[in-house]
Amino acid sequence: MADSKRTSESIxxxxxxxxxxxxxxxxxxxxEAWPNKWGFLxxxxxxxxxESAKMKSVVSMxxxxxxxxxxxxxPEKYIHVGPSPPVPQTTQALIGWRSGRSHLQLEKHGTVHHGRRSFLRELGWPLDACS
Structure with a gap:
């Protein structure tokens, strides 16, 4: 209703x-007006x-x-979680402390390489062809 910050004004x-x-x-x-307008729904x-109950009873396949x-x-069959390394003593060492270990990497299939190609170079055009 009224802002609690505005205590100087009367309500x-x-x-x-x-x-x-x-x-x-x-x-x-x-x-009150809804049944007249939308009651058909x-x-x-x-x-x-x-109809759906009839179809379910008829169709049993x-x-x-x-x-x-x-x-x-x-999940234990295909997800194996190893023990975590000890928690670092400082907050600076806390950043990326799990990703620095190769057996705890999230990327299991190597690093992702994309965005290194040039469309103009693939077409054999000079790099200054488009400005």
Missing amino acids: NFVHQDEIWKAHVKVEKDAA TEVYKEYER ELPPHLAPQPATP
Whole structure:
């Protein structure tokens, strides 16, 4: 309602109450008008639910074995987490302390190399061809 920072100004409680009453009235009027404007959506949704229930009861298909869902593999089978090195004593040494060790690297397949090519050089054009 009113800012707590503005303590020097007086608050008109009657005016604030009138604003609140207006908001409540608008909400109430909208709730009363909704079934006339949008009530058809509830009927369409109920019809959709009935049709989908019919289709589910009629269509019961067994999946072939190669498409059947497999049981979930436990993460411990393919994720191996080694012990962490000791935590550094200083905050400066804390920056990148795990990435400095080769067995704790996030990039398992080497460094990423991209963005080193030039479109003009690939076409055999001089580098000052485009400005």
